[in-house]
Amino acid sequence: MTSQQTNTQLDPKPPSGGRVVMDDVAIRRALMRIAHEVLERCEDLERLYLVAIPNGGVPLARQLAANFKQIAGVDVIVGILDTTLYRDDLKLKAERPLLRETEMPSAVDDRIVILVDDVLKTGRTIRAAMDALMDFGRPSSVQVVGLVDRGHRELPIKLDYVGKNVPTQADEEVRMSGSGGDLSGALEVVVMPSVPEGSGVTR
Amino acid sequence: MIGRDLLGIEDLDRADIERILETADHMREIGRRVIKKVPTLRGRTIVNLFFESSTRTKSSFEIAGKRLSADVINFSASSSSLKKSESILDTARTLEAMDPDAVVVRHAVAGVPKQIADVLAAPVINAGDGAHEHPTQALLDLLTVKLEKGRIDGLTVAIVGDILHSRVARSNIYAFRKMGAEVRIAAPPPMIPAGIETLGVKAFTSLREAIEGVDVVMALRIQNERLAGTYLPSVREYSSTYGIDREKLKFAKEDVIVMHPGPVNRGVELSHDLTDHRPSVILDQVRNGVAIRMAVLYLLSGRRQEGEPRLDLSTEEEK
Numbered sequence: 001m002t003s004q005q006t007n008t009q010l011d012p013k014p015p016s017g018g019r020v021v022m023d024d025v026a027i028r029r030a031l032m033r034i035a036h037e038v039l040e041r042c043e044d045l046e047r048l049y050l051v052a053i054p055n056g057g058v059p060l061a062r063q064l065a066a067n068f069k070q071i072a073g074v075d076v077i078v079g080i081l082d083t084t085l086y087r088d089d090l091k092l093k094a095e096r097p098l099l100r101e102t103e104m105p106s107a108v109d110d111r112i113v114i115l116v117d118d119v120l121k122t123g124r125t126i127r128a129a130m131d132a133l134m135d136f137g138r139p140s141s142v143q144v145v146g147l148v149d150r151g152h153r154e155l156p157i158k159l160d161y162v163g164k165n166v167p168t169q170a171d172e173e174v175r176m177s178g179s180g181g182d183l184s185g186a187l188e189v190v191v192m193p194s195v196p197e198g199s200g201v202t203r
Numbered sequence: 204m205i206g207r208d209l210l211g212i213e214d215l216d217r218a219d220i221e222r223i224l225e226t227a228d229h230m231r232e233i234g235r236r237v238i239k240k241v242p243t244l245r246g247r248t249i250v251n252l253f254f255e256s257s258t259r260t261k262s263s264f265e266i267a268g269k270r271l272s273a274d275v276i277n278f279s280a281s282s283s284s285l286k287k288s289e290s291i292l293d294t295a296r297t298l299e300a301m302d303p304d305a306v307v308v309r310h311a312v313a314g315v316p317k318q319i320a321d322v323l324a325a326p327v328i329n330a331g332d333g334a335h336e337h338p339t340q341a342l343l344d345l346l347t348v349k350l351e352k353g354r355i356d357g358l359t360v361a362i363v364g365d366i367l368h369s370r371v372a373r374s375n376i377y378a379f380r381k382m383g384a385e386v387r388i389a390a391p392p393p394m395i396p397a398g399i400e401t402l403g404v405k406a407f408t409s410l411r412e413a414i415e416g417v418d419v420v421m422a423l424r425i426q427n428e429r430l431a432g433t434y435l436p437s438v439r440e441y442s443s444t445y446g447i448d449r450e451k452l453k454f455a456k457e458d459v460i461v462m463h464p465g466p467v468n469r470g471v472e473l474s475h476d477l478t479d480h481r482p483s484v485i486l487d488q489v490r491n492g493v494a495i496r497m498a499v500l501y502l503l504s505g506r507r508q509e510g511e512p513r514l515d516l517s518t519e520e521e522k
Contacts, residue, residue, distance in 0.1 A: 085242070085271075085501075086242060090243060094505045098222075098225070099226050099230070102229065131242070135238045135240070136237075
């Protein structure tokens with residue numbers, strides 16, 4: 001089984017040589033600020049619906065839900081939506097990417113959906129997520145939270161809420177990882193230097 | 204990793220099987236949606252090539268392909284025109300011209316899917332060939348057991364019935380052995396293939412001994428119209444000795460599940476009551492079958508070999 005070359009990889013602590021751009025404290029602060037911003041702009045908290053894009057979006061969406069509860073006392077539904085089957089690059093690859101969990105606890109009709117992803121780059125994942133979302137109903141609006149915006153957009157997609165803008169080289173890899181060996185425990189976002197072709201290093 | 208085709212469980216290793224099961228587990232969620240369709244195989248063509256009649260398997264592959272947005276074409280050929288190997292090659296030529304992305308083949312003769320795979324650029328999925336293999340049935344059985352028991356490793360499975368003529372039994376023996384389960388078979392002596400122990404199973408003629416303490420009982424369909432009088436003294440005797448009912452199940456584990464690939468001869472392989480109620484999981488098997496076939500189509504349909512077909516199909520005149 002080959003590991004996927006995506007920017008939302010689930011990985012244990014990355015190998016040394018990476019540059020930490022957000023540590024656990026910074027991530028928590030950003031999520032608290034974003035929660036306040038969402039609440040400030042949202043006209044109807046009852047209709048909020050957080051939709052996490054696995055794997056990285058899941059712990060972030062859960063933390064945002066906890067923040068909403070703490071700040072405003074509201075219980076916000078958290079769904080998980082895998083975008084793999086909606087990707088636009090499947091026909092280019094013989095090796096199919098692994099699927100991840102989808103768990104949408106209720107329909108999204110008339111909801112204010114907030115998509116949550118860890119690292120935003122090309123915008124293609126968000127495009128796929130919007131297509132997938134429409135199969136679960138007709139949300140009244142869709143907004144996007146990204147913990148890190150690293151630039152290099154290839155589609156006309158913008159973030160509504162950003163944790164941090166991190167300028168990167170296109171061939172660098174940006175990953176969120178957790179001290180628990182998965183995405184549990186303390187989180188951090190690391191920029192890995194680009195690996196020259198044919199260097200024998202695989203990620 | 205899995206090759207281009209899925210011809211039998213014998214060719215797979217444990218990691219391949221686990222990958223298919225994990226993919227299928229995620230595919231199940233699509234079947235629970237209001238809109239049961241994803242765009243993954245949009246514009247792809249899947250050909251169902253069923254030389255032997257089948258309702259369940261064919262419709263399961265068809266719905267699996269459609270849930271992935273593929274165009275599914277059912278291609279039926281008379282089995283009589285396919286007895287000669289030239290005819291099979293001719294069929295393959297016709298198929299090749301349709302540029303399919305996957306071809307699902309069922310045939311009464313073992314090895315035909317392999318023959319077709321040898322000449323097509325498209326991946327071939329065996330939907331049952333003679334008494335050889337029926338890999339997607341074994342995969343859906345594995346998935347059903349995994350979902351019921353949480354694991355396969357360390358379980359004991361008893362397969363009961365006509366092992367000799369059963370591709371389902373053969374594929375399931377490979378599948379459950381590769382996944383770490385103990386496999387027992389129980390059948391009247393003429394229905395136990397010689398040398399079956401080499402596949403790592405224990406053979407029993409006593410049903411009671413075979414199902415003592417097992418986690419899973421899998422009953423096979425008895426083709427009573429074909430077998431009675433030759434392999435069996437009578438169907439009634441078979442059902443009293445090897446038919447599964449609640450009384451006989453008392454020897455198995457308390458949380459035993461009962462499986463059957465369908466269609467069930469009610470009152471023969473399974474009692475009426477067991478056919479309809481827990482611990483039988485027959486309808487779950489059908490439901491999981493769609494998810495397994497979606498997983499297999501998803502994993503293999505990107506593997507069409509572009510350019511030259513695997514074997515030169517041009518006729519002598521064209522050369």
